[in-house]
Amino acid sequence: MTHETTVDLRSDTVTQPTPAMRAAMAAAPLGDDVFGTDPSVNALQDKIATMLGFEAALFVPTGTQSNLCAILSHCGRGDEYIVGQMAHCYRWEGGGAAVFGSVQPQPLDHAADGTLPLAQIEAAIKPDDAHFARTKLLALENTLGGRLLPFGYVQAATALAKSRGLQCHLDGARLFNAAVAQAAGAGSDARAEARRIAQCFDSVSVCFSKGLGAPIGSALCGSREFIARAHRIRKMAGGGMRQAGLLAAAASHALDHHVERLADDHALAQRLASGLAGIDGFVVEPPQTNIVFVDLEGAAKARSAALMAYLGEQRILATGLYKLRFVTHLDVDAAGVDRAVRAIRGFFQG
Ligand SMILES: *Cc1c(COP(=O)(O)O)cnc(C)c1O
Numbered sequence: 534m535t536h537e538t539t540v541d542l543r544s545d546t547v548t549q550p551t552p553a554m555r556a557a558m559a560a561a562p563l564g565d566d567v568f569g570t571d572p573s574v575n576a577l578q579d580k581i582a583t584m585l586g587f588e589a590a591l592f593v594p595t596g597t598q599s600n601l602c603a604i605l606s607h608c609g610r611g612d613e614y615i616v617g618q619m620a621h622c623y624r625w626e627g628g629g630a631a632v633f634g635s636v637q638p639q640p641l642d643h644a645a646d647g648t649l650p651l652a653q654i655e656a657a658i659k660p661d662d663a664h665f666a667r668t669k670l671l672a673l674e675n676t677l678g679g680r681l682l683p684f685g686y687v688q689a690a691t692a693l694a695k696s697r698g699l700q701c702h703l704d705g706a707r708l709f710n711a712a713v714a715q716a717a718g719a720g721s722d723a724r725a726e727a728r729r730i731a732q733c734f735d736s737v738s739v740c741f742s743k744g745l746g747a748p749i750g751s752a753l754c755g756s757r758e759f760i761a762r763a764h765r766i767r768k769m770a771g772g773g774m775r776q777a778g779l780l781a782a783a784a785s786h787a788l789d790h791h792v793e794r795l796a797d798d799h800a801l802a803q804r805l806a807s808g809l810a811g812i813d814g815f816v817v818e819p820p821q822t823n824i825v826f827v828d829l830e831g832a833a834k835a836r837s838a839a840l841m842a843y844l845g846e847q848r849i850l851a852t853g854l855y856k857l858r859f860v861t862h863l864d865v866d867a868a869g870v871d872r873a874v875r876a877i878r879g880f881f882q883g
Pocket of ligand 1: 594595596597598600621622674704705706707740742751
């Protein structure tokens, strides 16, 4: 039972299903989703599509497969998608869209706030000319590295793309973190904000296995016709699952019970960031959601490998060597965060 004594801040993917989630999984009615007859999968797909305001949704095993199905449904061989240099569906998915779909990425540098400047998007859209790939799609990510894309920017970028005939895809692996942060700023409701963000796009991918705390699973949302294409690609990618309702029930439970509580993770990230502020050589990025990045400078940077080793001994897990990353989630509490802060402070003062 190491997870009871370990403060695991590596990622919000490390959560264990709660007892209530396990009970929901155990009670889920099951069928065979390749025949389209798993009632729990169908219920989840209806639930997430309705929540985000789409005609249809597709349950997939991973966010990577969800993005792949999306890009290959929007784009064909010789088409291209405009995407950020740091976007998951460009940088962190093995080049899948190029490998499996012959779809060329057109990566752009991010501005400091994570956005892709509108002028750069505009300049990257190719004219209809035999020299160029056909620009078909703009792919954005929200949150990106834990940052909330300003909603006005999301509206402007997607409006620009649409005015130029492009489709728009949102990698919303952490859409609900974005929605909770946006709702806090606007004094409104997280579910309404999730829908407002999603409605700027033709397709949206969300992960249940990150902050929402399900063990496995993502969903891709879009029009009925788009989801029919994605369904075919999911099959080719080997993502047709059988009694998948067991997993869909966990995701459904997460949507019912784990959305609003993301605010707790955001508060813990703030608590961690405040606890680490002021350590010599620590440049703490103020977190907007559940991810805290720390740049190390000078003597702290020189001791970063030793720090990571020490934290490992103390059963405090984080990632990064020069830029530390701490992610809060369902299985971390204030006591765990305080223990991490004490250990890090102790390392530098001891
Ligand atoms: C984690 C993540 C994915 C991929 O999800 P997997 O389920 O790990 O394949 C895609 N996009 C973003 C932004 C992510 O954070």
